[in-house]
Amino acid sequence: RTDMIVNGSSSPAVVEQSHESIKHRDKTVPPQWIHNQTLSLTIRKHILKFLDAEKDISVLKGTLKPGDIIHYVFDRDSTMNISQNLYALLPRTSPLKGKHYRTCAIVGNSGILLNSGCGKEIDTHSFVIRCNLAPVQEYTHDVGTKTDLVTMNPSVIQRAFEDLVNDTWREKLLQRLHSLNGSILWIPAFMAKGGKERVEWVNELILKHHINVRTAYPSLRLLHAVRGYWLTNKVYIKRPTTGLLMYTLATRFCNRIYLYGFWPFPQGPDQNPVKYHYYDSLKYGYMSQASPHTMPLEFKALKVLHHQGALKLTVGPCD
């Protein structure tokens, strides 16, 4: 197994290291990853000062009514009305209420997952989070199938489902939604005005076809709160990526967090080319300077946390 590969750059500060693993460490074998429970709990506590995943994971029915006006988080001058459909799909209680999981997997979408054989391992985790409705069926060997929560940025409807221009694409999206089979579908509906219609289309499909998903729509304060937490920790991100958002939320309800598919670089640890996404042909240029994301910066922060034992990054093949 290749756990986090460091390319010899930083010195790992693995804590709670047993004498056994120190004894067996040599220069060619990366030190064994050991979970640092104390640090994980400290991080959870710090993050709780900025946000509470149990609450911020979704706006609840009781707090809004149809017709209410909302200002988009990133387009403050634009507003939306809470539609009947959106209201109907708001949860009554948090989908994470009182939840605690022993281990969670967060599956990012990097091409580093291809030929990783990590599917089996990912599926062993108690709670599996995926991003942006990424396909699993054709990639089970590398990404697994278990999905407890999946995110859906409205832009995915355009990027991966051709804005539902015809019945074929509509059917494709329907199938993907049906396959979610009771998991949580997390839709950032209040972030940018560009997503307005796409969110409505999806809401309509879910209701019309009685799709078995538990919808969640993150709170208006979540993004700023997450950014605030990381800025306070000197990680100067402009806008957190979905992956970082998920890690930040997961600290609340997961004891051990395992990250797969996080590798925002066109070359792998072995210098071989790595696709931007494991499932499409999007290029790294997509993440241009204009992009508000600062993925490599985020990655650096996650790498530090890996070495400290707060999370485990896997960027190579699984056993």
Ligand code: CDP
């Ligand atoms: O919504 P966003 O564009 O941030 O995400 P995505 O492209 O669907 O990928 C999901 C997550 O995987 C990202 O938010 C990143 O955290 C991670 N990722 C990565 O680390 N390296 C890549 N090459 C692509 C995605």
